[in-house]
Amino acid sequence: MCKILFINNCQLYFIIYISLPTLEKDNEIIDIDPFTVFGLFNKSSMKEINRKSIIKYIADEFNINAKIPTSFNSIPVLNNQNATFYNFIGYRNDSDIDDLWELFSSALDYSKNPTQANRDKVSKFFDRVINQKGNGNSKITMGLYWISPDTFLNLDSRNTWYIYEAGKIPDNIVSILPKVEEKISANKYFDIMKKISEYLKSSASNLKNFKELSFEAWRYSEEINHKEKSKKVQSQRDDKGSGLADEDVDTIHYWIYTPGEGARKWDEFYEKGIMGIGWEKIGDLNQYSTKEEMKKAMKEKINPNGSFMNDALATWQFVYEMKKGDIIFVKKGRTQIIGRGVVVSDYYFDTTLDSEFPNLRNVKWTHKGEWEHPGQAITKTLTDITPFTNYVEKLEALFSEDNDGEIFKEQEIEYPIYDRNKFLEEVYMDEEDYDTLLELVRNKKNVILQGPPGVGKTYAAKRLAYSMMGVKDQTRIMMVQFHQSYSYEDFIEGFRPSITDGGFEIKKGSFYNFCKKAADDIENEYFFIIDEINRGNISKIFGELFMLIENDKRGNSLQLLYSNEKFFVPKNIYIIGMMNTADRSLAFIDYALRRRFAFFEIKPGFKSKGFSIYTKQLNNKKLNSLIECVERLNNVIADDETLGEGFLIGHSYFCNIDEVNDKVLSNIVEYELIPLIKEYWFDEPSKVKEWADYLRSAIK
Template sequence: MTGNAYAWVDFYSQLADELRAYRTRRTELYAIAKNAYAGAGMGLPKLETDGETVEMDPFTFFALFNRGLTTANRIAIAQKLHDAFALKAPVPHAFAGVPLANNQKTTFYWFKPGRGEHDIDNLWHLFEAALDFADSPNDETRTRFADAFDQVRPQIGIKWNITMGLFWIRPEHYLTLDGRSRWFLCQPECMPKDFINQAKLLFDRNETPHGTDYMHLIDLCRAVLNTGSYEYTTFPELSDKAMSQSEAVNQQNKQRKSQELSGNDTVRRRYWAYRPGPRGELWDECVKDGMMRLGWGDLGNFRSIASRKDIQAQLQHDYPSDTTQTNNSKAIWEFSHIMKPGDVVFAYQGLKPSEILGRGVVKEGYRYDPDREDDHRNARMVDWKNLGIISIDSQVSPRKTLTDISDKIELIRQLDELYADEDTDDTPIVAQESYSRTQFLDDVYMNGQQYDDICAVLQRKRNIILTGAPGVGKTYAAKRLAWSIIGEKDEDRIAMVQFHQSYSYEDFIMGYRPTKTGYELHEGLFYSFCKKAESDPDNAYYFIIDEINRGNLSRIFGELFMLVEADKRGDRYAMPLMYGNEMFSVPPNLYLIGLMNTADRSLAMIDYALRRRFAFIELQPGFDIPGFQKYAASLGNDQFTALVTCVKSLNDTISKDPSLGPGFRIGHSFLCGLTAETATLDTLEGIIRYELAPLIREYWFDETEKAGKWIEQLEESLR
């Protein structure tokens, strides 16, 4: 390891060696950490529920100076630790490539009472096993490390952050898999394809890897770095590159996002203070389930009560009290009708309104759980990203269950600053490949005017159906249309389904499915995607329905068909679902793109209800579009050119045929995807024999002589 930027490696390794002696002297280790902070003029962050920590694990100890602090403060703390342990390595003055713990996730253990009895012991065991394996790698130490890793893996508070802790204690031996590194390791320009495929298998599980899988990835990565094919040859250098490159991408994305939003109306984000039970007793459950819950379950589904005044009256009847129930009725009404996905929630300690438990973002709409046994049957899904108790100078709420604090600008500013570090270790940074109008027109053989018209109609109507003959590229065009409007190839904001005669409301929206023990309510694809779009109101989402006219639309959409109309979107027009006791609406930022093959003889006339709610756009064969002509010229193949000319003549005949018409013309996609090497005579003959000829025979099934004549002409065009 060379260069002053990585001088910290020796310091970190020596510090880890010194910590071995403190496995049974944890109170002393805590005192050292507290004194180091005090010597740097800082107060130690809260590390336990009661405010007094007598337990300390080595990974949390390292996190105390590898978190969101200024470089000056990190150096000052490192100096105190250097003196306390009499380290020989110099105090680092730069920390290139050192990943940081989130300020609200400093500890590697869970606060009491949620922590397991042996959680901190297990962390010490992993720490020692990791040092032994790094310093003396053999089968025995490797197995011991894998077992210790797997023992820690399921503990609350342990995710990908454990790999970051291992990196700190032996930077040259353990690979950090924080969010930035996971993103970097999957970039084609950063690592070879074979490695990326292996890494994605591990990362796509969306769970902390097992010890053997983690070590296998380390071995693969080390082998790649040892080839010398990349500018980074060590794990610290790789981490440094991941941090710098991901930050550059983040800045580009933020700038683009700012440009996209400028001049547009955005949904107002509200801020809420939430008390998870009178004494905070629901907090652990909320974090575990990713939810926030309200009581008063005997009222039933809050959405079924017409007004706040009616809620207040029912509260007074079902929950008799000396109060007027004004605050409670307001909390219930706001929870079920005002709160929106994207809102920010600060959970606070029930008896201590100045003590914040965590920060979350509302992900889904209101839901009622009638099968829950206790009173807390009302819920919303929340992504609790920032955890850890912090104290503020003022009370976040006057001890109410739910309070809208959106107008408390100074309080929000204070809380946002405390929770400013949003690059959590378990959230990978995703940099999507950009995709533009120009790229669309290069990929999809359509003229620019039609593309602009389609985008304008989709924006206005919210729902379109792309129709056309076989092979005009409807499915291919639909996804790329969505990409081009989004501006990048973001698969998370696109969903696709294919309708068929057996497809039902239960598949699409919600319904009961058999299980081993009975029946279970299952959310359909459209319902889930609507909830996803609802949780991200600033971005557009696209739902593509292939073969839309093959399904029984009344059966599939049921009572919700009206809600897809452009002027019937949002909570204002919410309707009760057939299952689930929930009011449901289609969010305004969701766009429907249906696909329909006009040459399908088996289909009945299109339902008028479908025609009224969708705009219909016919896609034409693109043989005369400049993009296709450029593609044909790139093949340099006279036989291909002759075949295209013959297909165009065939299309003229099909268009004039009274029993067929323009909707039956042959599309250009039959002849796409070839290269100069693959556009051979055998390939072109195969396209005619196995793709075009069967279609022509179906078109003129009652005119076999005519069909045979055209098949022969296509074959002759290649001679």
């Protein structure tokens, strides 16, 4: 014990160059307990290398011959702001540190000889120290687990969540466990340990002891955190060009990648079926929640003066944005492509497989060889090139045949099933309207969904396509958005700058490429979705294709404007456009457009069966009152000669609400509905005030 008294911030810092928490007022340590000593190297902010340094120092001081730990995964850690098990002088009782020592020694005795007498002694001091100011159930059970993990169960927040809430422990076991309060009694603690231990030893459990449970709680919580981060990132990466991908329908992304400087790791990675990036000095990348954290770690551990902006982006994308099914193009230098593959695993950290490149993903490499790069590649290690569609097409064209001259076939993907019932469950539309819409699309092949804002036109369009295909196959849907600058060159073909010789070349547009794709798969249906179709110059965008999209002209060909190529629109393509009827700037619609499209009115779905089920599940009186008020407002809007049904307020203002509260409802009223009616009745302020008051009153 006397040697421990010499450990203070100043003295130990000069030995191992690591700052430690304040252990006493003014660092004048008079006494210390053993749990706090363990806490010196078990804190949430501590880097692994520093943990090892402190442990080594303590081992040397006490001539401990046990090996220094190499991994700390799943070891529970203290909050940095509460790093001692005792209060400082003036705030603690005289016996507080002695009681911690008594708990420590009695717990060790109990771990060696679990008699009732030893248990009683542990219980006595457990109840004392857990009620000291600053201590609690999580902290004290964590300390006991540190000193004897085979005997004592750690009940920190992660383990408690895993046991009681994660759904991994059977309900019949959880239901008989005592509740975990902030300061649990020793009797309850021993009861929980007994019941969990019995379960772990039974045939019903895959885990056999407290250590395995603690590790699995850590692993599973990290997996959940990773998925949550990935979801957040996925929502940022999906765009309209990919068809507004759902959570269960990932859009394939394309990456260009260099396996080490000069591609020196390529042969090894190809042989092992992996791809890796370095940054071994900053450890497991899962520990970082943001790109900023990754960049900060790079500065701290590699170079404090480095920018690391692109490096942090690449590591973040490698962990959280890259997905299984994404395509990898392997480059060497800026002029050579040497391989292609498909990602087949999530990110993982493994220093045993490659200590220099421990951040890994498994890849099914489909090609290896040498191909001339179309242009010059960028120098970054990893880049998402998905937005550069022409570039991706040129790279894919290099691999139309494999090394033996046979066409390479991708692994078939199973897509989630989607049918009529699923559509009606998700899209708030009557069954009769759905059947009518389906018939229109089948017969006309070109349909425009028109309606006021907030009725879910875009949402319905994609799900209509899914329901017709029977599966959520993202690869057979493409979405674009028209605007005043959108042109024939974007849609069909046109001259664009060449990346190879600095001149110009004919590049194919989105609709042209989609038609070619559909023509090669004539047995399946394809859907081209156009958002804001009335915002573009339709005649200019479609050009000579205006005739070819008609139902009875499908399959006929015309010569294209730039390439003199014969082109046709295949019969298995359906075009679905969306049009906002409340946009005052778009009163005129091209008559040629009207003749070639059927127009289907999407109405507010407040009365639909699906919306009724949705609001019943939310079960909120204020929400129901607000919806009733909006329905009355819609009646007034419909009867207004200057507005009409094309300006009704849609149901989507109330969709995707996870939890209804006053703040959520107030935000809908103040920042969505009232600004909308101000625009509608910009010249009738008294009417705006009247209905603003009605809307606000509905949620009081």
